[in-house]
Amino acid sequence: MSTAPALPDKPKRRGLLYGIIAAVVVVVVVVVAIVLGTRDDSAKTTAAGSTAAAKTVKIGVADKSLKYWTPYVELAKSKYDVDVELVNFSDYTQPNPALSQNQLDLNQFQHIQYLANYNATSGDDLQPIGATAVYPLPLYSLTAKSVAELPADAKVAIPNDAINEARGLLVLQQAGLVTLKDGGTAFSKTNDIESSKVQVTTVAADQTASALQSGSVAAAIVNNNYATKAKLPVDDIIVKDDPSSPAAAPYVNIFAARKADVANQTYLDLAALWHDPAVQKVFLEENPGAVVQDTPAADLQAETTKVEADAKAAAGK
Known part of the structure; x- marks a missing residue:
């Protein structure tokens, strides 16, 4: 017995729908990426032109x-x-x-x-x-109120790094405690001392204040930050150089x-x-x-x- 020919299946629209949804998702992802990228770039620039916020x-x-x-x-x-x-x-x-x-x-x-x-x-x-x-680079003393009061051959500490050593020696020369070869320079060292009324010793810059406070030296050149940390009073400065001079x-x-x-x-x-x-x-x-x-x-x-x-x-x- 013959049978009627089969009718063609109805077109499946779900595949088309899925395709449309997928395309929309891709577009949304791209838009979000662009927005986020733009926001990230703007976040990296401050009003002052700096390279990054926070x-x-x-x-x-x-x-x-x-x-x-x-x-x-x-x-x-x-x-x-x-x-x-x-x-x-x-x-x-x-x-x-x-x-x-x-x-x-x-x-x-x-x-x-x-x-x-x-x-x-x-x-x-x-x-x-x-x-x-x-x-200013000051010379401190806890016992002498002036350079003249320092005893003969008193021990005086200065920083041992090359530049602060030279500047410290120039302060001592300014005070009349030492004389330096050729008048001294910004690179003078202790071996450039030609005559001295005191015993000059070099120690690490961060140890000059403690050397003074321990009594191991009668005076010390102490850089500003270490003097502040050690709470050395300005009244204990007996000589210093002039920070406003051209030199x-x-x-x-x-x-x-x-x-x-x-x-x-x-x-x-x-x-x-x-x-x-x-x-x-x-x-x-x-x-x-x-x-x-x-x-x-x-x-x-x-x-x-x-x-x-x-x-x-x-x-x-």
């Missing part, structure tokens, strides 16, 4: 406990959305290698003379990108960066931020003897190049 910048310092850093860190966050992480060092020899090795983004602990000598001796090329202040120009303290980062806008913003009135108010309360300097980065770099050449000449390189 970026963390590590700054090596030798005086993290000083109060002026509090408004500085707060302003970095509120003005530039930058989280500043202060990394404290007790030894002056550490922050520059740490910066060079990318353990830090910037450092702010040294003056041009120190940086130039570091570059000359290490072959590095770190550069200043902002100035802070020139601090003090190489001793302006600076923010330093790797050479590749000298045009980094975030870093330049942070160097300039140090001069904000809110920071300066606290800084000058803590450091009334300092002379604030706001020298352009290009001038600082030119001075560093000059002093670096002097350092190489002094070392016979």
